[in-house]
Amino acid sequence: KSYNRESHEIGKFDRISGLIFKDFMKAERIMSLNGPLMMVCVYASMLLISWMGARQIVASGNNAALGLTTGDLTALVTYAMQILMSMMMLSMVFVMFIISQASAERICQVLNEESTVTDPARPIMTVADGSVDFEHVSFRYGEKSEKPVxxxxDLTIRSGMTVGIVGGTGSAKSSLVQLVPRLYDVTEGSLKVGGVDVRDYGLKVLRDQVAMVLQKNVLFAGTIADNLRWGNPDATDEDIRHACRLAQADGFIRELSDGYDTYIEQGGTNVSGGQRQRLCIARALLKKPRILILDDSTSAVDTKTDKLIREALRHEIPHTTKIIIAQRIASVQDSDMILVMDAGRIAAAGTHDELLETCDEYRSIYESQTRNQAQPEGLQ
Ligand SMILES: Nc1ncnc2c1ncn2[C@@H]1O[C@H](COP(=O)(O)OP(=O)(O)OP(=O)(O)O)[C@@H](O)[C@H]1O
Ligand SMILES: [Mg+2]
Structure with missing residues (x-):
């Protein structure tokens, strides 16, 4: 609607529908020949049986001892009819089978796709703590791509630390954190969680301990409680409420008419962007992970609520390692360590005060954000 492309899109849909219509017409035309052809066979067989039968009856004088009788012929006709009808059904099933084979092949292609990220032969089943070590890690999305993302x-995050990551769009912040729950494998170097290479863990074990709220967060059709239980199917109602209180979602959920049983549409279209983000944070918290990664997860939440979430995380889950990607410096200002990413490298690392002194880029981002806030609206 906003791009005024309705007629173009309708045209596109018409064209594709037309192609499907043509293909189906072709298939149906061939299929419609099947009926008459089978009928010709059926009636030709009937005629043949009647003619041969009649001749034999005449020859035997309708005497059972000498050959065929009219009773035998009637039985013969009935049996033949039954066999031919079954054959006709079979031919129809055969045609349907050929049509569905084309669809089945395409579905199987998807089902048989092997993931490149697999469990090791002897997986380690416990994650010792929430420390994360990047050792000379390089990563590229495709084998053929030239420049690594x-x-x-090289980076060491101690268990329980809060780490903020800032940087321009496309500076590979998301790519960096996606390696921790092993959504992708590193291309070179090694990434350790709890002192063990992530490739040595069982995938389920690792992903249960590393909760990640994706930049593009997704809710599914179902009630709020159903959605939150994706994080932990065994969570009690009290667990759910606790996680929601930490994520500052409890308040707005209580105001909804059905509370935690409110129905969420597919994709979470009937809650606001900020509400969706808070539900996704609550869902991740329900896992009680050792490492919590928030990829730009409070971008649509107002600054006051954002602060409340950070304070709740700091006080209620102090032993969980928190990695927070944000556009607003205020969201990461109080972290134990802040990384400034630039074109796939860590340009600077340190606390807020250290970076303000040593990193020009950090200072300029900080100043541009604080200046904007201080300026009256008319001057911007
Ligand atoms: N799935 C993908 N396949 C191939 N290249 C990708 C993929 N995702 C990201 N990239 C590339 O990797 C680089 C880093 O992207 P990334 O998403 O990590 O940036 P980002 O710092 O998270 O940006 P933003 O602040 O916009 O979220 C970009 O140049 C992008 O083109
Ligand atoms: Mg990103």
């Missing part, structure tokens, strides 16, 4: 990253 992440280039020689």
């Amino acid at each position: 992440l280039d020689d990253i």
Whole structure:
């Protein structure tokens, strides 16, 4: 609607529908020949049986001892009819089978696709703590792509630390954190969680301990409680309420007419962007993970609520390692360590005060954000 492309899109849909219509017409035309052809066979067989039968009856004088009788012929006709009708059904099933085979092949293509990220032969089943170590990690999305997205990253995050990540769009912030729950494998170097290479863990074990709220968060059709139980199917109602209180979602959920049983449409279209983000944070918290990654997860939440979420995380789950990607410096200002990413490298790392002194880029981002806030609206 906003791009005024309705007629174009309708045209596109018409064209594709036309192609499907043509293909189906072709298939149906061939299929419609099947009926008459089978009928010709059926009646030809009937005629043949009647003619041969009649001749034999005449020859035997309708005497059972000498050959065929009229009773035998009637039985013969009935049996033949039954066999031919079954054959006709079979031919129809055969045609349907051929049509569905084309669809089945395409579905199987998807089902048989092997993931490149697999469990090791002898997986380690416990994650010792929430520390994360990047050792000379390089990463590229495709084998053929020339320039690595992440280039020689060295980074140590101690268990329980809060780490903020800032940087321009496309500076590979999301790519960096996606390696921790092993959504992708590193191309070079090694990434350790709890002192063990992530490739040595069982995938389920690792992903149960590393909760990640994706930049593009997704809710599914179902009640709010159903959605939150994706994080932990065994969570009690009290667990759910606790997680929602931490994510500052409890308040707005209580105001909804059905509370935690409110129905969420597919994709979460009937809640606001900020509400959706808070539900996704609550869902991740329900896992009680050792490492919590928030990828730009409070971008649509107002600054006051954002602060309340950070304070709740700090006080209620102090031993969980928190990695927070944000556009607003205020969201990461109080972290134990802040990383400034630039084109796939860590340009600077340190606390807020250290970076303000040593990193020009950080200072300029900080100043541009604080200046904007201080300026009256008319001057911007
Ligand atoms: N699935 C993908 N396949 C191929 N290349 C990708 C993929 N996702 C990201 N990239 C590339 O990797 C680079 C880093 O992207 P990334 O999403 O990590 O940036 P980002 O710092 O999270 O940006 P933003 O602040 O906009 O979220 C970009 O240049 C992008 O083109
Ligand atoms: Mg990103």
